[in-house]
Amino acid sequence: MKLLLVVAAALIDSDGRVLIAQRPKGKQLADLWEFPGGKIDAGERPEEALIRELAEELGIVVKLACLAPLTFASHAYDDFHLLMPLYVCRRWEGFVTPREGQALKWVWAKDLRNYPMPPADAPLIPPLIELLGPG
Numbered sequence: 001m002k003l004l005l006v007v008a009a010a011l012i013d014s015d016g017r018v019l020i021a022q023r024p025k026g027k028q029l030a031d032l033w034e035f036p037g038g039k040i041d042a043g044e045r046p047e048e049a050l051i052r053e054l055a056e057e058l059g060i061v062v063k064l065a066c067l068a069p070l071t072f073a074s075h076a077y078d079d080f081h082l083l084m085p086l087y088v089c090r091r092w093e094g095f096v097t098p099r100e101g102q103a104l105k106w107v108w109a110k111d112l113r114n115y116p117m118p119p120a121d122a123p124l125i126p127p128l129i130e131l132l133g134p135g
Contacts, residue, residue: 002080007050008037008124009062010070012090013106016132019096020115021057022103033105033115035086035124046085054092057100061093071127075120082120088131109133 011019020033038053040046051062067087075082098104107115109132112125 001076004080004082005040005046006038006082006084007040007046007053008035008084008086008121009050009054009067010035010086010088010124010128011054011058011092011096012088012132015106016108017106018109018112018128018132020105020107020112020117021098022105024101029118031116033117034121037084047087050087054089057098057102058104059094059097059099062089063091066091070131071124073120073123075123077119084120084124086124086127 013019019036021036023030023032023034025031036054036057037050038057040049044052047064047067050067051064054060054062066089070086070088072083072085096104109125109128112128
């Protein structure tokens, strides 16, 4: 089974809410909500990939020192196995802007389960609730 390594960020605003993005129509798992991030290119470190993806998807600049690893997800889909580290980020430069046509929402960690997410994202929610509290 193919192993797919992707990386994701829990961007946390000054109120303690987490950013989620809705996968655009036409993509696999369309309309589901997820944490921003994406695939790691050959030769990239996970943090480098996340910094690149956040710039491409959201138009923000993130410094390496502002990424803190929190947890990871390991999930077997039908045709591949996904491994996804989740980093917390509370500081960035610029304004979060949907650059790929995706919808964005800032939500309290305790409310993340109210948004349909890919199966791999579900185990990432409890550590965020533990980190951020009930909201």
